[in-house]
Amino acid sequence: xxxxxxxxxxxxxxxATPMVGGILIMAIVSLATAPVLASAxxxxxxxDVNRLLNESKEAKNRRKELDEMSSKAKAKIEDKKxxxxxxxxxxxxxxxQEDSPEAEKFRNDARDFARxxxxxxxxxxSEFLKSNKALTEKTLTLISKYAESNGIDLVLDKSSxxxxxxxxxxNTADITDAIVAQLNG
Numbered sequence: 152x153x154x155x156x157x158x159x160x161x162x163x164x165x166x167a168t169p170m171v172g173g174i175l176i177m178a179i180v181s182l183a184t185a186p187v188l189a190s191a192x193x194x195x196x197x198x199d200v201n202r203l204l205n206e207s208k209e210a211k212n213r214r215k216e217l218d219e220m221s222s223k224a225k226a227k228i229e230d231k232k233x234x235x236x237x238x239x240x241x242x243x244x245x246x247x248q249e250d251s252p253e254a255e256k257f258r259n260d261a262r263d264f265a266r267x268x269x270x271x272x273x274x275x276x277s278e279f280l281k282s283n284k285a286l287t288e289k290t291l292t293l294i295s296k297y298a299e300s301n302g303i304d305l306v307l308d309k310s311s312x313x314x315x316x317x318x319x320x321x322n323t324a325d326i327t328d329a330i331v332a333q334l335n336g
Contacts, residue, residue, distance in 0.1 A: 196326045198294055201310035201311065203290050239261075
């Protein structure tokens with residue numbers, strides 16, 4: 152009986168002012184669905200992306216390759232530097248005249264040497280950025296696939312280098328080890 156009285160009142164409100172009736176219906180619908188929205192559960196996990204990018208086999212191999220590339224470049228730079236220093240010493244001692252062709256060649260070689268150093272540094276930096284980008288993309292793809300296959304709704308980065316989005320995280324929600332295993336697998 153009470154329901155029919157409420158229904159009659161709602162009909163009366165709709166006829167009198169349709170806007171008030173619309174607002175009333177929206178309020179009733181929102182109240183009816185509020186418990187459903189409040190009870191939704193989300194699965195959240197954390198991952199240490201920096202650790203993934205540093206501890207995977209691929210990252211270690213790439214770092215080793217870049218270190219070798221850098222060492223070879225340093226050795227080559229040192230050899231060229233020593234050769235230039237020998238000629239520079241001869242110029243300073245007067246064994247080679249400053250306006251001689253040898254001195255002019257030295258100045259050109261010194262300019263080329265400076266350019267070589269810049270180019271070598273740029274090449275190594277470019278190679279690092281390229282490999283870092285590829286590894287980061289692969290890692291993020293694996294994190295996404297892992298989250299989807301394990302029913303995880305949200306994955307937050309908890310890298311320790313600086314303050315990330317996670318101020319506190321229980322280690323039971325940390326999926327870093329599982330992702331490292333997949334990267335190495």
